[in-house]
Amino acid sequence: MSRIGKKPIPMPKGVSIDIKPASVTVKGPKGTLFQSIQDGITVRLDGETILVERATDQKRHRALHGLSRALIAGMVQGVSEGYKIEQELVGVGYRATTQGQTLDLVLGYSHHVVFEMPAEIKISARQDRGSNPIITLESFDKQLLGQVAAKIRSLRPPEPYKGKGIKFVNEVLRRKAGKSASKK
16 A cells, blocks of 8 residues: 555645646746656646546556655656755865856866756855865756766765765765774
């Protein structure tokens, strides 16, 4: 029994939804998102809420029920409020600068890493004195935002000994003791 799939999705003010048999389009003040819907899952509008229902209790339909509801809820929240991810560059000499939709990173390599952002993502970089540089990504598309953030993190993932690399703000890294910890 899917508890997530049964929850109704409230429709905020200014958001409209277009439901077709195999797809859902959500429009809001921040943008427009499209999602295809699998067979056996139906989406309907009931007043000011969106309901997602499944045709049968087959394992496949039960799995898609909660997934479809979560994707549509993410779309509704994205076009109404948007999403934001902050990443921190930890390391001596690590820097981040932005120019338009281009992110220029200095990550300890012999060259600069230049990353071109999709048009749907707003990017900014800031460095306060005495603290690590922070990259802020904002978008209405949760899937694209997470994918781009993971790609940026993969350029220099945090290492377990000193913690150097690109990490998410408030991410807790599992640290290892070095060689000297085992000697007595």
